[in-house]
Amino acid sequence: MKRVPIVNRANMSLKKRLWGNKHKPTTEIAIDLNHFEMAGSRLKFGLDPTHKGAVMQEIFEKLRNITNDKTLNPAQKARYLSLEAENMLPYPDLDSETAEALQQRVICDMYEGHAPYKPRYVLPDYSIVLKNGSEYLELSAPETLDEAINTLMIAYHHVPSVTGIPVFIGQLDDLLLPYCEGVSDDDLYRKIKLFWRYLDRVLPDAFMHANIGPTDNRVARTILRVDAELKQIAPNLTFRYDPEISTEQILAIATNNIVECSKPHIANHPIHAKLFDERGYGIVSCYNVLPVAGGASTLTRVNLKEVALRADNIEHFFAEVLPHYMELNFRLTEARVDYLFNKSNFFTSFLIDEGWMDRDRFTVMYGIYAMAEAVNILQEKDGRTGLYGFDDVANEIGYRMSKEMAKIVENRPLENVWRGRAMLHSQAGISIDEGVTPGVRIPYGTEPDPVSHVLALAPHHQYYSSGISEILTVDETIKNNPEAMLQLCKGALESGFREFTANVASNDLVRVTGYMVRLSDIAKFKECKGSRTNTTALASEAADVTGILDRKPRVVGNELSAGYGQ
Amino acid sequence: MNSLLATVNKILTYSVVDGPGNRLVIFLQGCNFNCSTCHNPYTVGVCDHCGDCIPACHVDALAMVDGRVVFDPTACDQCDACLHICPISASPMVQQVSVADILDIARKNRPFLSGITVSGGEATLQLKFVIALFKAVKDDPALNGLTCFVDTNGHLGAQSWERLLTVTDGVMLDIKAFDPATHHALTGQDNAKTLKAAKIVRDAGKLYELRFLAIPGKTDTEREVAKLTDFALSLGSDVRVRLNAFQHHGVRGDALEWPKMTETGVNKIAEHLRKAGISEVITPALYL
Numbered sequence: 036m037k038r039v040p041i042v043n044r045a046n047m048s049l050k051k052r053l054w055g056n057k058h059k060p061t062t063e064i065a066i067d068l069n070h071f072e073m074a075g076s077r078l079k080f081g082l083d084p085t086h087k088g089a090v091m092q093e094i095f096e097k098l099r100n101i102t103n104d105k106t107l108n109p110a111q112k113a114r115y116l117s118l119e120a121e122n123m124l125p126y127p128d129l130d131s132e133t134a135e136a137l138q139q140r141v142i143c144d145m146y147e148g149h150a151p152y153k154p155r156y157v158l159p160d161y162s163i164v165l166k167n168g169s170e171y172l173e174l175s176a177p178e179t180l181d182e183a184i185n186t187l188m189i190a191y192h193h194v195p196s197v198t199g200i201p202v203f204i205g206q207l208d209d210l211l212l213p214y215c216e217g218v219s220d221d222d223l224y225r226k227i228k229l230f231w232r233y234l235d236r237v238l239p240d241a242f243m244h245a246n247i248g249p250t251d252n253r254v255a256r257t258i259l260r261v262d263a264e265l266k267q268i269a270p271n272l273t274f275r276y277d278p279e280i281s282t283e284q285i286l287a288i289a290t291n292n293i294v295e296c297s298k299p300h301i302a303n304h305p306i307h308a309k310l311f312d313e314r315g316y317g318i319v320s321c322y323n324v325l326p327v328a329g330g331a332s333t334l335t336r337v338n339l340k341e342v343a344l345r346a347d348n349i350e351h352f353f354a355e356v357l358p359h360y361m362e363l364n365f366r367l368t369e370a371r372v373d374y375l376f377n378k379s380n381f382f383t384s385f386l387i388d389e390g391w392m393d394r395d396r397f398t399v400m401y402g403i404y405a406m407a408e409a410v411n412i413l414q415e416k417d418g419r420t421g422l423y424g425f426d427d428v429a430n431e432i433g434y435r436m437s438k439e440m441a442k443i444v445e446n447r448p449l450e451n452v453w454r455g456r457a458m459l460h461s462q463a464g465i466s467i468d469e470g471v472t473p474g475v476r477i478p479y480g481t482e483p484d485p486v487s488h489v490l491a492l493a494p495h496h497q498y499y500s501s502g503i504s505e506i507l508t509v510d511e512t513i514k515n516n517p518e519a520m521l522q523l524c525k526g527a528l529e530s531g532f533r534e535f536t537a538n539v540a541s542n543d544l545v546r547v548t549g550y551m552v553r554l555s556d557i558a559k560f561k562e563c564k565g566s567r568t569n570t571t572a573l574a575s576e577a578a579d580v581t582g583i584l585d586r587k588p589r590v591v592g593n594e595l596s597a598g599y600g601q
Numbered sequence: 602m603n604s605l606l607a608t609v610n611k612i613l614t615y616s617v618v619d620g621p622g623n624r625l626v627i628f629l630q631g632c633n634f635n636c637s638t639c640h641n642p643y644t645v646g647v648c649d650h651c652g653d654c655i656p657a658c659h660v661d662a663l664a665m666v667d668g669r670v671v672f673d674p675t676a677c678d679q680c681d682a683c684l685h686i687c688p689i690s691a692s693p694m695v696q697q698v699s700v701a702d703i704l705d706i707a708r709k710n711r712p713f714l715s716g717i718t719v720s721g722g723e724a725t726l727q728l729k730f731v732i733a734l735f736k737a738v739k740d741d742p743a744l745n746g747l748t749c750f751v752d753t754n755g756h757l758g759a760q761s762w763e764r765l766l767t768v769t770d771g772v773m774l775d776i777k778a779f780d781p782a783t784h785h786a787l788t789g790q791d792n793a794k795t796l797k798a799a800k801i802v803r804d805a806g807k808l809y810e811l812r813f814l815a816i817p818g819k820t821d822t823e824r825e826v827a828k829l830t831d832f833a834l835s836l837g838s839d840v841r842v843r844l845n846a847f848q849h850h851g852v853r854g855d856a857l858e859w860p861k862m863t864e865t866g867v868n869k870i871a872e873h874l875r876k877a878g879i880s881e882v883i884t885p886a887l888y889l
Contacts, residue, residue: 484615486623486713512618515884518715519617526623526713 036467038505064253081408091187094123099571115198115302121148125585127370133363144363144371145197150373152379153195155400159391160319161205165189173383180223181216191238193386198227200240204270206327208247208254227257233560235267241321245270249304251366252286267463272299273318279305282462290520293537294513301535303528310500312398316380320462321503321535326453329396331501333371335463337364339436340471349413349432353439363442368399368457369449376451398453400501401444402462405434405471407478424477426490431517433475434494440575445447446512458501458543485509485523485537493530514539606697607730610722614710614782617884618751620809622715622772625707629730632723634754636777638859639814640703640851643684644722647770654693659704663693665807669682700734707744707804716748725757728765736769747852750809755798756790762801770803771809773843778820779828787819796832803836810841815867817847817860827868830877841881844871864888 037338101107112127114388126149129137136142147155165183168176172193177183187205194201215223234243256276262272274289274304281304288300302318311315315327325331341507344359346352375381382394410432421429463476475495483486485507492505507527513519520537527535609631616626639645650670651693655663662676663683665868670693683693707717717738719731729777735749748770756773763864766772776795778784784792802808807837815821864885871882 086739486615486710489713504704507618510887515883516617516621518622522623523713525736526710527710 040175046565050187088112093106117150121150121152124149127374129370130366133366133370136360136363137367139341141338141345141368143336143338144367145336147197147371149334151333152377153197153381154330154332154333154375154397155220156202156319156325156330157194157196157386157392158203158327158330159189159190159194159205159318160314161190161210161391163390164202165390169389171389173384177214180211180218180226183211184226185213186228188233189281195381195397198240200238200243202242202323203317203330204234204243204245204473206246206315206317207258208250208252211254212252217297220257220580222594223253223257224260228256228261231258231261231265231267231270235269239269241268241271243270244273244317244319246273246275246318247299248275248285248302249280251282255285256288258290259299262298262560263292271320272414273302274299275302275307277304279309286524287517287521290524291517293524294517294520294539301524301528302537303533306531306533313533314380318502318534322536323400323422323460323502324533325398325501326396328390329398329453330392330393331400331458332375332397332452333368334400334402334460335364335368335371336404337361338471339403340405340412343409343412344451346413346416348416352413353435357436357439358443361445363600364401364582365447365449368401370453372399372449395455397451398501399449399457401457402458402460403440403467404462404464404474406436407472408470409436415546423484424481430491437495437498460497460501461469461499461503462505463494468514476502482508486526489523489527489530489532491588493532496531496533499533503534504534504536505532507535508540509537510540528597538596605730605733607727607734608647608693609698610641610681612694612698612703612706614706615715616718619718619720619752620771621714621748624718624719624749624750625703625710625714625715626720627698627703627734629721629724629727630692631726631759632754633726633756634723634777634790635690636788637854637856638787638847640848640853642690642851642853643687643692646687646689648691648693649689650696651688654686654690657682657686668716668723673813678704700730700737703734704737704741704744707738707747710748711743714747716750718750718752718773720752723754723756724751724755724764725761729762732765732768739768748868753798753867754788754871755795755802757794757798759797761881762798766802766805766807767809772807773812774802774808775812775814775834776829777814779825779832781787783819783825787816795870799836801834805841808840810843811836812843812845814845815849815862817862817866819859821862821866821870828875829870830874830879833874834877835880838878838879841883842874842879842887843883846885848888861888
């Protein structure tokens with residue numbers, strides 16, 4: 036297979052500094068830069084001597100910038116250093132077409148790194164460690180609620196993920212209910228509150244996600260109470276709603292919480308549950324729906340806007356261009372999965388040996404985004420003006436895209452993937468995305484009223500088995516009428532939404548592409564006062580804010596970051 | 602029933618401010634009050650086909666056909682120039698809508714709806730239609746879970762109330778002022794019928810909320826607030842009172858010179874009501 040350079044973002048900015056923006060780096064240099072190998076303390080290069088010094092200098096400068104950065108804490112520095120090191124390795128083998136598409140970012144690997152040595156998302160079956168304890172961690176099986184919570188707190192530190200912080204902390208009511216007998220309501224409340232405080236302060240990532248429901252139970256109610264009271268960014272929270280199982284009261288509590296703090300998400304449990312087996316599913320990170328005791332090895336994504344730009348017209352798009360780039364994205368996925376499964380030795384972990392997870396239960400997420408832009412481009416190419424989200428013809432093109440992509444994913448076998456097929460995903464964006472709308476969403480700020488919004492997007496939802504989400508922005512008059520939120524939620528789920536998520540415009544806690552930020556923190560940053568939580572956003576709109584303020588938030592969405600300096 | 606048509610200014614399938622939950626709201630055209638503080642004054646008049654609006658339309662969405670102003674919604678770009686030029690606070694963009702039309706909309710949006718609210722204008726001016734609509738909703742197995750509400754100024758006789766209340770689940774009743782002179786000055790009408798209506802509706806157990814618009818220097822006076830308090834208490838301390846704050850949004854004419862009602866001012870009135878024993882006092886979530 037021909038070796039073709041993959042320019043990662045780190046090297047891109049490195050080269051920009053080296054040659055300036057006016058002089059594009061040559062392909063040759065790009066190849067050289069990707070042949071670094073760490074060997075003990077010495078760097079070995081595939082470079083000629085004249086380049087070697089300059090490149091070395093640039094690398095050292097980059098690493099020094101990280102080690103000496105005044106806005107990062109040591110753990111954040113360690114993480115960025117490790118990313119830089121990983122990305123000095125050559126990329127897993129790709130054919131030239133795939134590599135080119137990746138370089139042009141028609142397809143994208145979410146900057147997961149050049150050597151996938153851990154799955155992107157891991158969803159341990161925490162019931163195993165609660166039931167059996169852990170030999171590796173020298174833990175006996177917990178017997179009390181305190182011991183159970185403590186066991187989970189320990190377990191979280193051993194769960195790998197793309198960010199190093201667990202994206203799934205479990206179906207908490209199922210896990211903790213067995214230990215609640217004889218525990219008073221007040222005790223339960225105080226213990227959950229401490230647990231919640233620990234999660235936010237020690238595992239500060241807005242993508243860390245807890246699940247509760249569908250039953251109405253003491254633990255779920257207490258979690259909802261504490262979550263509304265503390266209004267923390269972490270953990271993210273999903274209530275799984277099943278009209279046959281959940282009570283109307285607990286759904287009302289959950290939707291009242293949304294009015295209060297824009298959390299939790301409400302998942303359409305029956306739709307998700309039927310796709311999975313008895314070990315179930317978890318909603319993790321930013322609305323990703325994945326098998327428990329497994330997860331997702333990788334998330335790659337197709338930029339539909341870029342695909343549409345390469346098509347002559349709608350028919351050309353569907354007949355040739357879309358299937359072509361989708362195939363390239365499959366190859367990118369395969370290369371990454373191959374590395375993880377066959378080279379990284381990840382699956383020798385005690386998590387496998389002790390049964391927390393299963394090698395066979397890792398799916399891959401097949402992401403797509405920028406549908407709004409793609410549809411509008413295709414409309415224009417066919418001489419029509421109707422806009423995505425508003426115009427029936429435009430919306431139909433969108434539905435056709437979703438249907439077509441689901442079919443392609445369904446027909447493409449993959450090795451070392453749960454059930455042999457990828458799972459389609461409406462991807463909600465990362466901080467560097469510019470001029471593109473997450474997933475199949477309607478461009479931010481132009482959305483119609485929440486009911487029209489739901490009705491325009493509901494037909495897409497059936498196709499996105501590993502997750503799709505729309506953020507409905509509701510104005511603050513709803514605070515006097517929380518019943519309306521309940522009704523909207525029921526309407527959305529009944530219309531086929533897999534997930535109901537809403538932001539109340541005036542809330543302090545609000546959602547940027549899919550995770551929470553605190554507006555008051557951003558305001559404090561603006562006044563240069565700093566704040567205890569240091570929480571703000573890495574999404575494109577908020578990145579400006581963090582840039583101006585020149586410091587990194589304590590609680591962040593690590594997944595959104597494409598690397599140091601991005 | 603199907604031949605009955607209402608003159609409708611607007612239909613919304615999403616509203617969280619017109620009764621409990623999310624509601625389908627039908628704004629009926631025409632009002633028997635002429636409030637200087639009205640935030641949608643273009644719903645007050647009923648088009649007399651004078652044609653003054655036709656030259657104002659820059660996209661030719663309006664035309665005179667057989668002596669009547671005809672509106673083409675597909676050409677309209679919603680600039681609202683016709684509303685601003687209308688000499689009688691009417692709208693040439695109204696639609697004639699049947700009960701069946703509204704039932705269709707309600708069915709399509711059913712999962713999102715807690716109920717239907719008729720508003721206006723003054724909804725009770727098209728009483729026959731409102732009664733027919735509510736009756737049809739109650740008779741429809743797919744829709745009878747929806748509550749039927751009226752948002753009204755209450756200017757309606759006792760017998761009409763009786764007919765309306767048999768098919769209505771809740772009423773939001775606006776009291777513009779207690780002092781008869783103030784009320785007349787603000788609305789052009791007396792308030793006797795309105796005050797009587799509040800008792801009739803309350804006695805029927807269907808007063809969802811009493812609404813009161815606080816206007817600085819006019820209805821936020823000690824005297825008005827005292828009367829509001831007494832009146833609310835006479836209905837029962839559990840009557841829900843919603844205080845609205847006069848704002849400039851949508852308002853035309855002299856009232857734009859009046860100061861806006863502040864949050865502090867509204868909270869003072871709310872505090873007074875609560876101290877007097879009114880258990881549920883709602884204040885605005887938003888001040889524009």
